[in-house]
Amino acid sequence: MASKKELFKKKAQELTTIHNIPKPTALGAFNDIERVKSSIEILPELQAFIRPxxxxxxxxxxxxxxxxGCQDALILWETSAYDLGRGESELSVYVLIDGHNRYKICKKNSIDFKIMLKTFESIEAVKEYMIDLQIGRRNLTLEEESYYRGLKYNAQKGKRGVALQLAQEGRGEEVVNIAENLAEQFNVTSRTIKNDGKFASGLNKLSSELRQEVLQGKSKISKKEIQALADADFEENSIKSLGEIINEANTNENLSPKTxxxxxEIKKMAEKVRSKKACEQLIAKLNELKDML
Structure with missing residues (x-):
C-alpha cells in the first residue's frame, strides 16, 4: 500500500482541474463542487501577498x-487540516490563493464563479507560486516590482542552506547562485536583487497600511531607509511610522535623565536623515531607546 507521501506526490503531479460551477441544486443536495465552494478559507498569512x-x-x-460574470477561475490550494498544523485530521481544506477580490465581489452579489484546485508540497511553495503570480501582473509600480523580486530572492535564499548541506554530503545537485539566477531572469543586476531582498525584509516590518503606501509610491519613507530596516530589531507588521517609538516615549512621564x-538625541537625528548610514545610526538609537522603555 502506497504511503501518504507517495499518494500526495502522485496527486501533486495530476493536471490541474478547472471546475465549472453548476446551477444551484435543491437545498441539501450540494454536490462536491458546491461543497468545496462553500468551504473556501482565506489565510491572512497568504492574503498578505495579494496586491490590494x-x-x-x-x-x-x-x-x-x-x-x-466572473470570467477567471479562483485558484485554491487543496491541502489538509493536518498539513496546516491543525491537529491530526486528514480532512481536506481549500485555501484561496488567487482571486481574493473576485471572491469578495461574487459572495457579495451572489455571482457564480469557477474554481481551480492545485496541490503543493508546503506553504512555502504556495508563497512562491503566489509571488510569481503577482510578478506577472501588469502595471506594477517600481516599488512593487522590487518587493516581489525581493520576496522571491529571500524565499529561495532560505532554501540555499539546505541545498549547500546536501551538496556537501554528495546528495544534492550543484548549488546555483540565487542572486545571479534571478538577475538574469528579471534582467537586472545581482546587486539589485540583493537590495530587493533587503527592501522586502524591511518593508514587511511596516504595518500593512504603511506598507501599501510605500508600494503605491505614496510614502515619504525612502527605499534606502526601508532597506536599513531589514537588520533592525523590529517584529513584522509592527512599525506604523519611524517616529512611532519616539511618540511613545513622549507619553511616558517617568523617563530617566539618561533616557x-x-x-x-534621536529627535535631532531624525530631522537630518539624508543617507543610508544616517538611517542605520538612527535605527540603532531607536533600538537602544526601545530597550530602555
Missing part, C-alpha cells in the same frame, strides 16, 4: 463582474 486594489480599481472590477537625553 484601490477603491476605484475595486469598483471597476465589481462593475465588470456584474456586467459579464531623556537619548530621546532628544
Amino acid at each position: 486594489l484601490t477603491d476605484e480599481q475595486f469598483g471597476q472590477l465589481e462593475q465588470n463582474i456584474l456586467a459579464h 531623556e537625553k537619548l530621546l532628544l
Whole structure:
C-alpha cells in the first residue's frame, strides 16, 4: 500500500482541474463542487501577498463582474487540516490563493464563479507560486516590482542552506547562485536583487497600511531607509511610522535623565536623515531607546 507521501506526490503531479460551477441544486443536495465552494478559507498569512486594489480599481472590477460574470477561475490550494498544523485530521481544506477580490465581489452579489484546485508540497511553495503570480501582473509600480523580486530572492535564499548541506554530503545537485539566477531572469543586476531582498525584509516590518503606501509610491519613507530596516530589531507588521517609538516615549512621564537625553538625541537625528548610514545610526538609537522603555 502506497504511503501518504507517495499518494500526495502522485496527486501533486495530476493536471490541474478547472471546475465549472453548476446551477444551484435543491437545498441539501450540494454536490462536491458546491461543497468545496462553500468551504473556501482565506489565510491572512497568504492574503498578505495579494496586491490590494484601490477603491476605484475595486469598483471597476465589481462593475465588470456584474456586467459579464466572473470570467477567471479562483485558484485554491487543496491541502489538509493536518498539513496546516491543525491537529491530526486528514480532512481536506481549500485555501484561496488567487482571486481574493473576485471572491469578495461574487459572495457579495451572489455571482457564480469557477474554481481551480492545485496541490503543493508546503506553504512555502504556495508563497512562491503566489509571488510569481503577482510578478506577472501588469502595471506594477517600481516599488512593487522590487518587493516581489525581493520576496522571491529571500524565499529561495532560505532554501540555499539546505541545498549547500546536501551538496556537501554528495546528495544534492550543484548549488546555483540565487542572486545571479534571478538577475538574469528579471534582467537586472545581482546587486539589485540583493537590495530587493533587503527592501522586502524591511518593508514587511511596516504595518500593512504603511506598507501599501510605500508600494503605491505614496510614502515619504525612502527605499534606502526601508532597506536599513531589514537588520533592525523590529517584529513584522509592527512599525506604523519611524517616529512611532519616539511618540511613545513622549507619553511616558517617568523617563530617566539618561533616557531623556537619548530621546532628544534621536529627535535631532531624525530631522537630518539624508543617507543610508544616517538611517542605520538612527535605527540603532531607536533600538537602544526601545530597550530602555
